[in-house]
Amino acid sequence: MAKESVKLIANNKKAYHDYFIEDTWETGIELLGTEVKSLRMGKCSIKESFIRIDHGEVVIYGMHISPYEKGNIFNKDPLRPRRLLMHRYEIRRIVGKIAEKGYTLVPLRVYFKGSLVKVEIGLAKGKKLYDKRADIAKKDMRRETQRDFKVKNLY
Numbered sequence: 001m002a003k004e005s006v007k008l009i010a011n012n013k014k015a016y017h018d019y020f021i022e023d024t025w026e027t028g029i030e031l032l033g034t035e036v037k038s039l040r041m042g043k044c045s046i047k048e049s050f051i052r053i054d055h056g057e058v059v060i061y062g063m064h065i066s067p068y069e070k071g072n073i074f075n076k077d078p079l080r081p082r083r084l085l086m087h088r089y090e091i092r093r094i095v096g097k098i099a100e101k102g103y104t105l106v107p108l109r110v111y112f113k114g115s116l117v118k119v120e121i122g123l124a125k126g127k128k129l130y131d132k133r134a135d136i137a138k139k140d141m142r143r144e145t146q147r148d149f150k151v152k153n154l155y
Contacts, residue, residue, distance in 0.1 A: 006112070035076060049064075058091060058094075108120045
């Protein structure tokens with residue numbers, strides 16, 4: 001079996017800054033018209049998007065897929081809600097975890113896996129301001145040690 005290539009379309013760095021990611025799932029996405037062609041050109045943003053479970057279906061809101069230039073009448077609304085494709089038992093497990101206080105679903109990245117568009121979603125718990133500050137301090141410490149290490153190796 002050939003190894004499937006993964007090509008990243010969009011990444012949600014803000015999610016890792018604002019939330020603790022507890023668990024992740026890979027889902028398919030239901031697309032219409034020329035949305036796949038637009039995604040192949042990399043015209044997608046998930047910065048302001050969020051995920052809800054409505055009537056047993058997982059739906060992503062606020063995901064912006066720019067209209068395809070050559071698409072004319074086949075183009076759909078760029079911000080329309082899109083259904084994510086998951087097994088029913090996975091959805092039930094997620095609903096159980098979301099029922100706990102403070103958990104939400106956030107999209108982490110959108111990518112091509114072979115010829116299919118996949119969305120990685122994460123079960124997230126919000127960070128407090130002091131958690132964000134602690135993460136920034138850790139990142140600064142790591143950067144300083146790498147810089148010191150580089151300087152020592154140059155001499």
